[in-house]
Amino acid sequence: MPSKVVMGAQWGDEGKGKVIDILAAKSQVVVRSQGGNNAGHTVQAGGEQYKLHLTPSGILYPDTLCIIGNGVVVDPKVLLEEIDMLTSRGVDVSGLKVDARAHVILPYHIALDGLSEKMRGKGEIGTTGRGIGPCYMDKAERSGIRMHEFLDEATFRRRFKENLAVKNMFIEKVYGEKPLKYEDYVEEYVGYAKRLRPFMADCTVLLHDAIKAGKDVLFEGAQATLLDIDLGTYPYVTSSHPVSGGVCIGSGVGPTVIDECIGVVKAYTTRVGKGPFPTELFDATGDLIRERGGEFGTTTGRPRRCGWFDAVIVRFAVRTSGLGSIAVNKIDTLANLGDIKLCTGYKYRGELLRDFPYSLDILAECEPVYETLPGWEGDLGSVKSYDELPANAKRYIERIEELCDVKVSMVGVGPDRTQILER
Ligand code: GDP
Ligand code: IMO
Ligand code: MG
Numbered sequence: 001m002p003s004k005v006v007m008g009a010q011w012g013d014e015g016k017g018k019v020i021d022i023l024a025a026k027s028q029v030v031v032r033s034q035g036g037n038n039a040g041h042t043v044q045a046g047g048e049q050y051k052l053h054l055t056p057s058g059i060l061y062p063d064t065l066c067i068i069g070n071g072v073v074v075d076p077k078v079l080l081e082e083i084d085m086l087t088s089r090g091v092d093v094s095g096l097k098v099d100a101r102a103h104v105i106l107p108y109h110i111a112l113d114g115l116s117e118k119m120r121g122k123g124e125i126g127t128t129g130r131g132i133g134p135c136y137m138d139k140a141e142r143s144g145i146r147m148h149e150f151l152d153e154a155t156f157r158r159r160f161k162e163n164l165a166v167k168n169m170f171i172e173k174v175y176g177e178k179p180l181k182y183e184d185y186v187e188e189y190v191g192y193a194k195r196l197r198p199f200m201a202d203c204t205v206l207l208h209d210a211i212k213a214g215k216d217v218l219f220e221g222a223q224a225t226l227l228d229i230d231l232g233t234y235p236y237v238t239s240s241h242p243v244s245g246g247v248c249i250g251s252g253v254g255p256t257v258i259d260e261c262i263g264v265v266k267a268y269t270t271r272v273g274k275g276p277f278p279t280e281l282f283d284a285t286g287d288l289i290r291e292r293g294g295e296f297g298t299t300t301g302r303p304r305r306c307g308w309f310d311a312v313i314v315r316f317a318v319r320t321s322g323l324g325s326i327a328v329n330k331i332d333t334l335a336n337l338g339d340i341k342l343c344t345g346y347k348y349r350g351e352l353l354r355d356f357p358y359s360l361d362i363l364a365e366c367e368p369v370y371e372t373l374p375g376w377e378g379d380l381g382s383v384k385s386y387d388e389l390p391a392n393a394k395r396y397i398e399r400i401e402e403l404c405d406v407k408v409s410m411v412g413v414g415p416d417r418t419q420i421l422e423r
Contacts (some may be wrong), residue, residue: 071250
């Protein structure tokens with residue numbers, strides 16, 4: 001049975017949650033393998049909207065096994081809030097499991113995220129402030145606290161005290177701020193641990209058994225290609241690997257189990273946080289896209305920077321993640337805008353670049369090369385098949401296919417589970 005990776009192919013917020021929720025109807029397992037509650041995935045079904053940060057977007061199906069894999073960094077407080085939110089809305093969360101090896105985000109990670117951003121000043125990354133970077137730093141430095149240690153009370157008390165003493169040296173001596181007090185947090189977190197105990201498992205075993213039993217598995221990417229710590233627009237990236245290759249490390253499976261990689265894109269480009277963005281629009285069209293597309297962060301509420309579709313970026317994602325197809329969301333948002341521009345390449349110091357540059361200094365100097373296509377009119381939200389789309393919208397999709405050298409398998413015409421056109 002097929003295992004599919006669904007991942008972001010731009011700078012995040014492409015509508016991955018929606019696509020996962022739709023594909024999860026035919027899957028038995030959904031796995032998150034990286035990131036943490038920096039992610040905000042929106043699922044809309046039956047008139048209800050859910051904003052998920054840690055829980056896999058398959059959670060609305062009662063029989064689906066939803067795994068938070070070893071590569072995810074878990075804020076226990078946020079996970080419990082999400083579990084409570086879902087339960088109070090009648091969603092059965094008994095299929096949710098968290099891997100014992102996942103690292104735990106603790107209050108000092110959140111404090112250090114804020115303090116390091118403040119120290120960077122104008123050079124700030126524009127993080128979500130959720131403690132993601134500092135938690136992955138501890139993991140790489142080999143001092144992090146993993147879920148199995150967090151859930152063992154004596155171990156947690158000891159490790160938390162030891163780590164806090166070191167973090168307080170940074171907080172006081174480097175950043176000149178007040179230290180965090182052990183007593184202010186320890187009982188609260190011991191309480192979270194007690195509640196999370198039933199959810200912990202060796203998810204690598206659960207996943208292996210599911211695959212052996214022929215179940216369909218979906219790997220749900222968080223963030224996106226250009227936020228990948230190696231391949232993205234470093235240093236304006238997150239601290240994990242959102243490219244398809246990250247799935248194996250972050251969930252404990254070998255690459256041979258993956259049958260298909262599906263990228264998710266918007267019909268235009270957005271990003272939150274800092275860093276160069278060649279097709280960014282600073283004019284009324286950019287404002288119109290932001291307003292009509294509701295382009296405000298699902299996690300932080302920050303306005304998203306908006307710009308035209310950039311085929312250089314998506315080609316890069318196709319290449320670095322081996323994408324076999326893409327879903328193009330929000331084609332409805334571009335309606336009634338007049339002519340639409342598509343970036344086909346970059347001009348850098350008089351030279352035409354077809355490939356996404358590795359250096360941010362080069363990217364900052366790149367001028368987008370545009371192709372202009374006629375726009376389309378109308379409310380596309382009720383369109384039920386690809387053939388029914390306005391001819392110019394189809395032409396736009398087909399041009400994206402040509403420029404990005406990838407098949408467009410799904411087209412989104414609205415936020416709801418039903419608003420997808422399969423091809
Ligand atoms: P994710 O992080 O990739 O899951 O995406 P987000 O949930 O952060 O942002 C995508 C936003 O677009 C959400 O508000 C979705 O409900 C919405 N959305 C997804 N697909 C479509 C679509 O085809 N059309 C419209 N208008 N909205 C969409
Ligand atoms: P989803 O899964 C968009 C961005 C932040 C910042 C950078 C680093 O919803 O697509 P971090 O807090 O991770 O250290 O911030 O990464 N970022 C996202 N942007 N969508 C996301 O997730 C993001 N997760 C992180 O804005 O620029
Ligand atoms: Mg999002």
